[in-house]
Amino acid sequence: MGNRKEINENRMGTIIIIPQGMMGSYARESLLETALRQIAIKYSNDPDIEWAEKYGTKYEDGRFMMHPYCWCGKDECKWCGDAQHPNFFYKPIGIKVWWYKYIGRGMDIEPDNITNGQVAEMLNDLLNN
Numbered sequence: 001m002g003n004r005k006e007i008n009e010n011r012m013g014t015i016i017i018i019p020q021g022m023m024g025s026y027a028r029e030s031l032l033e034t035a036l037r038q039i040a041i042k043y044s045n046d047p048d049i050e051w052a053e054k055y056g057t058k059y060e061d062g063r064f065m066m067h068p069y070c071w072c073g074k075d076e077c078k079w080c081g082d083a084q085h086p087n088f089f090y091k092p093i094g095i096k097v098w099w100y101k102y103i104g105r106g107m108d109i110e111p112d113n114i115t116n117g118q119v120a121e122m123l124n125d126l127l128n129n
């Protein structure tokens with residue numbers, strides 16, 4: 001891991017600095033995991049009580065939906081039943097993420113060709129607007 005940094009600047013002028021070491025095969029998942037934790041903290045009503053950084057939070061608006069992993073096991077549940085709703089859905093570019101119990105654990109990501117630039121754009125949109 002070197003000292004060089006990659007800098008990604010979006011149209012809002014916000015800068016996200018990605019350490020060069022994150023640009024390997026797990027780069028996208030690492031950046032996405034960081035993004036999800038920050039989004040959960042920002043949109044949680046009480047990030048300490050629900051431990052939003054670890055589990056996520058329940059939130060939905062016109063731009064995105066987040067829902068913690070659900071343990072209810074009911075067939076009619078959108079997250080436990082056949083519907084298999086994602087734990088995170090960013091609507092403008094259709095990013096969907098599923099995780100097992102905790103953000104970052106066993107994550108499934110759709111579509112599978114999301115770029116770090118798109119993740120950074122999403123993060124800037126949700127954290128700065």
Ligand SMILES: [Zn+2]
Pocket residue numbers: 070071072073074077078079080081
């Ligand atoms: Zn459930």
